Amino acid sequence: MTHALDVVGVSKTFASGRTSKAVLDDVSFHVKEGEFVSLIGPSGSGKSTLFHLIGGLEKANAGEIRIGSRRIAPLERGLISYMPQHASLLPWLSVAGNIEMALEIAGIDRMEARQSARQWLARIGLERDADSYPHALSGGMQQRVSFLRALLSPQPLMCLDEPFGSLDALTRQHMQTWLLSLWEEDRRSVLFITHSIEEALLLSDRILVLSTAPAKVIREIMVPFPRPRGEQLWSDPVFNELKREIYSLLTPAESKGGHS
């Protein structure tokens, strides 16, 4: 079976002047087709940098990246559908216009882009905001638009960088179940960055835990819950056990004294 993504022995060091900072150290993992994989790690550990390597924004110092089993050239772009950490909507384009633009850059024909933007905005209940400018939308709605933009892009692999990181807890929970329901319909391959343990457990098939920078994959956790999933998971004892396990992996060694 071919993988949607292979990351093999990738290292990245940022050099600025005479100092250099190692951010990724020999990172290897893969995402199977139709699999939802989460990367969880402390902030500053190099998760976004990893995305920038996969997306061709930066060059890795070592290792190779294969997308759909083809090895990508350094700085080769446009092979993933991407949702950035901040909504990154162009302020002078309407909500529909932003979606259309992303689709056109991905090579979709203009008429088709327009149609699918309208159709999907209606489907997620945003048809009345299609012609609003982004600043008129709440943070949660902007993230929905940003997600829709990635969802409608034609590339098989979706890379989502902390999509709900800036939202309040309640909106965040709504967005998680919303994303879950959309994703469970057609099961794209997803690589998902988060720093929320519950979020990773709720959404993923597999969780990769990263260490602090320079980041390494320190643990791989299969998430056993059947789909479709819902909020009933919160009370599942296995859920809480896994949560504790990941939590202890993410807790720095020096603060681990008293409790075990």
Added chain:
Amino acid sequence: MGNRRWFSLRKAGPPVVVLASLIVIWQAAVRLMGVEEYILPSPLDIAREFVSVAPRLFEHASATLGITLLGFAAGSAAGLLLAALLHLVPWVKAGFYPLLVLTQNVPVFVLINLFVIWFGFGMLPRLLLLMLVCFFPVAVAMLTGLTQADPKLVNYMKMIGATKGQLFWRLELPGSISYLFSGLKIAASYSVISAIYAESTADKGLGKFIQLASNGWQTSRVFVGIVTIIAISLLLFGLITAAERMMIRWRVRSEEEAGR
């Protein structure tokens, strides 16, 4: 949404009142102190003169307006193209940006004399002078705008595979429209002044009109010329502001909302 107004009474009120009072004081002072008309004409003298020279004035004013608009449009277009070129081709920027400043260091009166020597007394030397005066503020403002694109948005566009051209047309150019307009406003006021100045070499135009009136001690007529110049400047400025509001409605509206 329908309450977009080019002109608001509340904003226009105070300057109109101040201006009207000044005119009244001026009229009273000239009358009471018995100042000679050739030293300082009263507003009524100026108005009377205006009516009597109206047909001839109109001819001169339209000559000035014509060359100003032509020079402004051609110069601004040149500035815009140059900024785009400097932005898109890095070695051109490195080579030419410092030289750009040189074009502004030669005094206007030297330039117009040189141009007349080279190109004769036709319209060409005046047009060239106006272009030279207008292209610089537009080019500099535009170049600043093009390099100030939000790095988050630039990263996003690159990650989804935007080409250099797409980055320019979809992000950098629309993002620098407000810079463009501040350049255009400066260029517009330069262009009127320079057109008047250059018309000392012409046989028609407000510059010539004022020069002749001034030589003949017809001070009222000089003031008529000045008032007309101010009117032309305001007209140009108003047109640019209206165009700006139309082009960046997304911004205007967000400011209105913030102000409420």
